[in-house]
Amino acid sequence: MPLSQELLLEMYRRMLRIRQFETAASDLFRRGQVKGTVHPYIGQEASGVGVCMALNRDDLIAGTHRSHGHNIAKGADTAKMMAEILGRATGYCQGRGGSMHIAAFETGSLGALAVVGSGIPLAVGAGLAFKLRGETRVAVPFTGEGGTNTGNWHEGMNMAAIWSLPVLFVLENNHYAVSTNVDDIIKVKDLSLRAQAYGIPGVRVDGFDVVAVYTAAAQAVARARSGEGPTLLVTECYRLEGHYAGEPEVYRSRDEVQAYWQREPLGRFRREMTAAGTLSAAQLDAIDAEVEQEIAAAVEFAKNSPLPDPATAMDYIYA
Amino acid sequence: MPLSQELLLEMYRRMLRIRQFETAASDLFRRGQVKGTVHPYIGQEASGVGVCMALNRDDLIAGTHRSHGHNIAKGADTAKMMAEILGRATGYCQGRGGSMHIAAFETGSLGALAVVGSGIPLAVGAGLAFKLRGETRVAVPFTGEGGTNTGNWHEGMNMAAIWSLPVLFVLENNHYAVSTNVDDIIKVKDLSLRAQAYGIPGVRVDGFDVVAVYTAAAQAVARARSGEGPTLLVTECYRLEGHYAGEPEVYRSRDEVQAYWQREPLGRFRREMTAAGTLSAAQLDAIDAEVEQEIAAAVEFAKNSPLPDPATAMDYIYA
Amino acid sequence: MAAAERDAVSLGSAKPTLSPDLITQAPAGAPAQELTYQEAIRAALREEMQRDPAVFLLGEDIGKHGGAFGVTRTLFDEFGPNRVINTPISENSIVGAGTGAALVGMRPVMEIMFVDFSGLAMDQICTQAAKLRLMTGGQVKVPWVLRMPQGGGAGKSIAAQHSQSLEVWYAHIPGLKVVLPSTPYDAKGLLKAAIRDDNPVIFLEQKFLYSFRGHVPDADYVVPLGQCDVKRSGADVTIVASGLMVWYAMLAAKILAPEGIDVEVVDVCTISPLDRATIGRSARKTGRVVLVAEACKSYGPTGEWAMTVMEEAFDYLRAPVVRVTGRDTPIPFADSLEKGAWPETEDVVQAVHQVMAW
């Protein structure tokens, strides 16, 4: 059955929030106002939003070094997120985490871990707890294609499979791990094949098509909730920006990147939805304006927020 | 083409050496003359011998905690091995390694590592060196089915696959990891399926049939030597003894073990070879006598060998 | 592995000098029973599992088999497969799964068969679990316990990959607590405290001690984390030790008493956070300090203890702090080489003579 206008509009809103948030964050980073590093999610918006719109608030996602988008897709507040990236006391992690560890537990996160692959067993453990307690919640670890070569990925897939845990493994193939192309580190072209080693279903979808991602995710989530176990969902997308904001990208051609820009998920969504008459340009324009304001306000909020008080430096080391 | 009598007799000799060696070692252990632990290879003789007879002396095997059999199959001297197990200065590792780390480098070993899965990347690295230097040697890591759930296994399979290294991954499915049955920790029934995740061939053979193992291994080795890359070879066998000598085995029934004893590789080999008239009982009886003497002599040699001199305690920590 | 255990048992009893009466802790009068260190750990697990449904066990072969050293034996039959869970051989993910379960309200107690294998799980232990609370600005806590047998003892002969003492790897990482009990009484009380603690706790069990016996009260009790325990009070010299070394220290004290040397023994049963005050107090009292650790010498626990004495009692020192430690070597298999790799009671006695003679 077709998706409701409301749902479609919310998908667009969250994808746009991600795009605008990343653009603003990268900009602040280039101007030296963000310390450390920023890993933009641009090009993958449909993947995170398609998956997270298929989840409930109390389902949990495990993030990575590139999880601004995952948090926003799950419903996180962009102001508290921008504040975190600027290292402010008002950020989700009170400035302790920054861009790489940004995690909004109030909207259903298990944390964002910057060691590639390390979030996977956390999601498996959460799924185990859900099953032991007879809850119908689902745990969703996000991993890049580079992350599937870590031992964590293999161990986690196997554990979830043998215990048939309510886990949806989302493998976002954005084609690069820093400078390394997927074809240089994985021999199989269809990454969903890797599910066969564990005897679980592997599904592959166009990661630029938010509706396709949502539909596939919804099926896998239903399967998990009904106790049938984990699924591997591969979303084929692309990292349209450098590995981190300002990264030189010596390893790929501008043409390659340009070609993918033609397929970026927001423009495509607008084209398809308006062409089919499912949504009107006016509806989408309204969201454009709304989100532009929201992100501008988030930046203001962050900039005007205080830094953490040095007197609190020893807080939160032990519970 | 049929295998030569000479080759078949050598297969029998090595399988029997393993059987007798393990029996003697377990016996010494029960009588408290071997310290630490002994992990018998009984039930898997055809797997190790079938694989190693397909290798050259300068091909290298990476062992595990259960590698008495792998070393003997590769041609190691049983006297130096027994001496090692008794912690004598005349042992392969001068008494420093003992049963779990016994490794005969002179006959083509990369070491025996007792951390499950840890030997795999070593073999991958040796294979990488062979390829970089344009050598046609092959590296062969042995792993149990339990070991295939380690991160090492996944990472190593993937590396060998993407670089098409001359590595033969031997997965010995003896059905148990300590007390844990394979069906409780791996969902797929055919473990050779796991090769598909890496885009390499997976082959499954009867691990009680030394000729079948040899034939499959020889093909995979030829493939590796000719630069076509790694193969996963699954040998279906069974751990006929406890995880270690004297282990209580509370997790499986005597009947199950008895049933598998009916299929044990040495009796089967003798039956088939004599029935087909390929080998005569007399030829095999001669080897029985020869090996019995050899192992008795090995035990004598070991018992009469000196313990390492405490004055040498700080040797071999640094090169 | 249980072979190692069997050795421990036989050797434990074959070493009459290390008799249970060297240390008595159970309050006189109160109902108690004599348990081994291994039984005391099992009792703590059972009682905490009965008390709190959020507590469950995760590890390799901990079900019917009872784990590498039989510690969890009978618990599978008592609590079933949802409370005692056998895992694949995936150390890093066992710990990671424990962390994930802890993040959603469970209190997992995990077992890694030998601390030596924890090298595979260092990322989840030290880089994830230990840091999650701070990285998230206190949004979460990670209440788990990771049980790991470690160390050796004369004649264990399980060689380089099954014999290490690695408390320092974990004690150096803020966010973790590290415990190493020396007696059945402490083992039970500290494990209960660890399970009730809201932080990730590394619970190290000295393998040779599994067969050691001691009186353990029937009543529910905890031994608080973060404190050293003065196992023997004395006036002349302080021996700071942990795990099996505490027994060597107590035995040394007994051997030295007739010579008129009155030894105080400080048991660092919580390695981290370190109770510096108790070490300092004792050092100021005696002015002479011997440090004893089973771990390798260089960059081992004795360094931190020595610095603590320096910071807390420098002006009171009448002799340099002397240490007795494991040798800087991977543990060799052969008896004749292994023997010298670990401290012996005689080494402790000699060290005390050394500081007394200064």
Place this chain on the structure above:
Amino acid sequence: MAAAERDAVSLGSAKPTLSPDLITQAPAGAPAQELTYQEAIRAALREEMQRDPAVFLLGEDIGKHGGAFGVTRTLFDEFGPNRVINTPISENSIVGAGTGAALVGMRPVMEIMFVDFSGLAMDQICTQAAKLRLMTGGQVKVPWVLRMPQGGGAGKSIAAQHSQSLEVWYAHIPGLKVVLPSTPYDAKGLLKAAIRDDNPVIFLEQKFLYSFRGHVPDADYVVPLGQCDVKRSGADVTIVASGLMVWYAMLAAKILAPEGIDVEVVDVCTISPLDRATIGRSARKTGRVVLVAEACKSYGPTGEWAMTVMEEAFDYLRAPVVRVTGRDTPIPFADSLEKGAWPETEDVVQAVHQVMAW
């Protein structure tokens, strides 16, 4: 990651007080050029790869991209894909593969992007490579080098999983050698020595130092492993330090000189095996010792150094050894919190005043 690098560069130069002239090592007269610490490491790699065909590089994104901090930049173009090999994200297996290659005669130099990720490779580093030679009774050796950037420096802001200093994890394991150079001269000379050494060597690179400049001789030279280097000789107080902390120590010495306090600076550029003699000699000379390490305080390197002073120079001490270390905390992201997590030059100056005033 290169973002962190960029910070290092800008901040490095924005800290004029830490100027190259604080340390001069290149023999006067001999032809030399000014290189950064990063360039000196690259030069060592290039020269050793030219000298010995068995040397090759293994790591993530070390090819065209040049690695997380650009250290291997240009080497891929110069030596090609058989000498500079990009790997999948598989840290434990990168090290394990290096060990396997070393066992058959290669001399791999591996890179792990941040020492923080080495928790994933501890098994291959500490439980396999470090122990293989002993376990096999000397049948083999494992000649490899593992390069790992570590540490921070004010304003790096890459938070808890990219900022640690973990030399102790490795220094505690016999069979490994652990190096942490403080200058371009030492970085080049020590790396060449490490590559030519027949043992597994952990080569730690302090990230904040990558942009630091110094004169490096054109001629081939090595700085031998296993020795401390007296970077400044003085009569009144000894500062024992390593890595970035050596610069703080040198700066402190400069600040204190006008006060008439003559500081000796001992650079522990090889963390393990520790050169106890040099530390002892200096401590006996000055009788006052300050220890400075970037790593967390508890169970960090300063403990072992303090014990060494105790063993080598107790009778000569005129004040307790004082240490300046990183805080016992996971590194927080925010500037305002991160600042206090690491030692600053001022802390070193204050510690010297403290021991002088005793």
